[in-house]
Amino acid sequence: MSVADKSVKKKGGLGETVSVIVQALLLALVIRTLLFQPFSIPSGSMRPTLLEGDYLFVTKWAYGYSRYSMPFSPNLFSGRIWGSSPERGDVVVFKYPPNPSLDYIKRVVGLPGDRIQMREGQLFINGVAVPRAKVGQIDNPDITEVDRPVDVYRETLPNGVSYDTLDLTPNSIGDNTREFVVPAGHYFMMGDNRDNSTDSRFTVGFVPEENLVGRANIIFFSIADGASPLELWKWPGSLRPGRLFTMVN
Template identity: 85%
Template sequence: MSVAEKTRKKSGGLGETVSVIVQALILALIIRTFLFQPFSIPSGSMRPTLLEGDYLFVTKWAYGYSRHSLPFSPPIFSGRIWDSEPERGDVVVFKLPQDTSFDYIKRVIGLPGDRIQMREGQLYINDEAVPREKVGEINNPDITEVNRPVEVWRETLPNGVTYDTLDLTKNGIGDETREFRVPEGHYFMMGDNRDNSTDSRFTVGFVP
């Protein structure tokens, strides 16, 4: 084999390697943008359902696509395409409305047009108390983040979705709120760790 042939063979091998890497990166970008995205739970606001540091894969097509679904959010279209509406009880990842560089994960509690309020730690939707029952206590700091027993309450939303919530503090700041009226095209989000969740009761507000 001549020197020129050896050089061409080495160049071809390097070119093929680069091509495979580029194709793999493009495929990974397509999957992450349109299909699935790995997500690490950033805080304890969804305890006991999800713990800080848990990893999960988020489906990107569940509610359709907006321009914010694309890298750098190019203004190539408005609204959403192939969209479907979130349902009560869905656990969703969303961009913080005030700063889209932050991802939040919460549970959908209020739909457009709903009236949401907390009264003495009880959730009300459209002036109706959401049924809940105490199912026990957790005395495990790895789950509750506190060194004492914490009450666990099971809520059942109007559509039948059930989930457990933590009651870290009696008469906590989020246990008594004004009535929130969810505007059209927006949703009311809450964390399952009711006394340790920055959500629609506070600075997060309504989520489009």
């Protein structure tokens, strides 16, 4: 084989490597834009359902696509394409309306046209109290974020979706609100950690359907104590094996 032949072979090998890398990046971009997006829980607002250190897959196609479905949210079009409406009880990742560069995750409790109000810690939808039953207490700081027992209440929405909520502080500022009327094309979001959640009762306000990113579906990894998944040496003490590959309810 001549020196020229060897040179051609080396160049071909480099070109193939670059091609494979580019194809892999494009495939990852398509998957992230159209199918799944990984998301890490940054705060305790969805405790006990979701904990800081939970890593989720968010289904991007669940509600169709908007500009916020794409990386960097380019202003290519408005509204949603192939849109589908979320259901009550869905846990949704969305862009924070006052600052769309931020991702929030909450539960949908109010649909367009609904009247939403909190009275003495109980959720009312269209004037009807959502059934709320005390199911016990949790005395685990990893779940509650406080070093004391916390009351847990099970709510059941009109469509039958049930989930647990925490009551950290009776008669807190969010336990009694005015009545909110959800505008057309918007949703009312609340965190399951009712006394420690910035949601539609406060600065989040009504969430436009355009801001929906996707539905939280599955926890694929979970680690406590603020540890990073890359800190393998912390796994023996901080990994939450019971939460791996569990569905988000």
